[in-house]
Amino acid sequence: MSHGGDEAAPPEVGSASPLTWLATFAVTTLLLVSLQQALWLVVPFLLAIVLYYILLPAVRYVSRGGLSHEAAAAVVCGLFSVAAVLVLVPFSAWVVANSASGEVAFWKYVESGKGLIGRVLGEMESRFAFMAQWDLQNEFPRKAAELGQKFVQEHVTGALIKAAAWVPSLLLAPFLAFFFLRDGRRFVNRLIRAVPNAFFERTLHLVDKVDSMARSYFAGLLYLTLIDTVCLVIGLAALGIPGAFALALLAAVLGWIPIVGTIIGGIIVVLVTVAEGAASPATVYAVIALFLVVRMLDDFVFVPLTIGRSLEMHPLVSVLMLFIGGAVAGVLGLIIVLPLAGVVMIVVDCVAHILLDRRLMARYAFARRLRSMSANADLKA
């Protein structure tokens, strides 16, 4: 029989109201504050979600061969772990072997950066007479050294120790991803089973929307990283910058941090370019121009093609969310606040629609009465 389901177009959960936005702000901020106590767990959790969406198509592909979903998840995660070990072990050995020269290179890049800014300021002082009285060419390096030393003492050392403490927790990511892949659907099914009948189909819709949003956001982020890496590699290689691939990959990954990530990536590449000595001022300007062009391509072409409107969030709200995320939970807050707010918005919107839907609430109340009557049927005097 095919009754009861063949009419009209698919509706959407309505566009978010101002009240929904306020609730989304409040809940997201509360979540960020509470997550602060477990930031060490947030990073592997976030990586596990990204891995989940990377590996899910592979699990589905392997399932086509006749394996059960659980077996396919085990096979795919096993192969991924082997590949990760094959890449990470030689890489770790290389990092340890080059750590001393890496530190030397870091200070070399910092000095080069100071030199570049000093030269630019000197040139500006020679062109604009009013700037000469400030003696920025000599003052800047001195102040920068003082502030830099203070910053390193106060922040960098602590940040490095924190980062080192997080490294073991990163090993959790593949394990979490494996369990997400193997048991995720079962877990969601158990959650759905607890939902009253009246809200069952709305809950299915909610779960589907959250999954679609997270998939399009995280998968889109990965595609965006890939596209940015390719563009930057081509640009940097054409400009003759050494280590173009590593620099491009680093800059593209830093792009995961909204707003400041691209700027930090650009500064690092410029410093490396200057430190390598071969670069002329024209090359430095070309590198800056390359980053600006890639940034614009991201905003107008690549982001709409990859992440698109997965978050369905107004740009103003996104910026406010980024400020809140950064203020409450720092760099990690910046990275997680948009997808977190996206999920919270969908849940808040859906729950608000259920609570405000008198028909659904009436059906729920009626079903409860029916159950109560059924349970008490043989208890009448």
Next chain:
Amino acid sequence: MTRPGKDSRGPPGLSEVPLFSTLDAKELRVVAGLLHERRYEKGEVIFDQAEDSQALYVVISGQVLICRQGEPETGKVAEIGPGLAFGEPAILGGYRRSAQARAAQDCVLQTLSRSDFEGLVESHRAIALKVTLQIARQLARQLRQQTGVFSDLPL
């Protein structure tokens, strides 16, 4: 109580449901892992007319009444018994329900959501194809019956 994904044979009688009758035992286990079991009291509304549709339902036990919205007595469209499915177009697209469904008796239903069916299209295309073919056959049969009704009308 059936535990989706755990019972190696799938829900009782799943192979006898016309919608899944062309699936072999292994394929039935895959489908069983995707089903949600729901229990309804007699008189409980399963879905309303014009409501967003997200899942198809298979009656495992009991009877389901399909009727015009709020007219269970006078607006009966069909009564669905064990082994039969209803609301199939839901998994083909996000359509609105064309009628109301209520439990005519205490009943146990298995449901397959659209998102799970779309996942099936990705991971087990043969199963998705067989189920889609069965839905198409049922819709064709229903259309032919309706055409037959219209051909008898003195127009």
